[in-house]
Amino acid sequence: MKALLKTLFGTATALAWVAGVILLANRTLASPARPFTGIIVPGALLIGAALLARR
């Protein structure tokens, strides 16, 4: 039960992070920072992976 809850929480956290990254990508593409989207988005995903690893 504890393992299942942990898995569900991990999936929900990853889902929330990916949703946040998509919003960030959308905003960045519509802003003057558009050329840097290809760096900002992977950077945000890498930070997410490191934070999820620490959890």
Next chain:
Amino acid sequence: MSDISVIITSFLTAGVEWVEAFTIVLAVALAIGWPRAVLAAFAALAVLALMTLFGAHAVSAIGSMRVAQFIIAVFLLLFGLRWLAKAIARGAGLKRLHDETAAFAALSHSTALAETHGAMVVGFQGVLIEGLEVWLIVVALGAQTGHTDIAALSAIAALAVVAGAGLALRAPLSRVPENTVKFLVGCAILGFGTFWLLTSLGYDWPIGDSALPALMAFYALGGVAAIGALKASPQ
């Protein structure tokens, strides 16, 4: 480049999942015999093959290519993020490494294998659950590149290699560096997911298709740095 990336990513993803599936089939085979264990495994593989055909058809039925690209990218990002996070945690010592020998020992002593029908269900479920991740990657990479056949054949090749090695050894394949493979696969899947997500949102990559290997390298280097940082930080 994309085709080679699809072949390597599908092969490695499938390989690491088939290693875990083989451990389950081996435990089942030693409990109820090889014929029944193999039958259960083949039944699960048949379900996965049907799911692959259905999945590829469902993706191609989506009218807009950009919508299909976006949906596939979201799935790949979710999947890749979790794989990379898990590999970073294991690499940094925050999570125990997956041990095939221990998993085999635990399953062999399980009461679930005491009865023939129950053991066959364990074998079927084990292969199906491990194969679901393979299915997702084959459908996602295959549909997006238009080469589901290549992705599926890579997964089948990995199955042949793992089954061949496993049957020759008659033991869990515990020497396969699972965490390293999962780390590399996580980087590759995140690379594909990022590339297709931003492409579907209308971003023009300044270096074109070369952005794909560059993204994979970025995640690999960043992942190694994250492992180092997590190892150095106080728990």
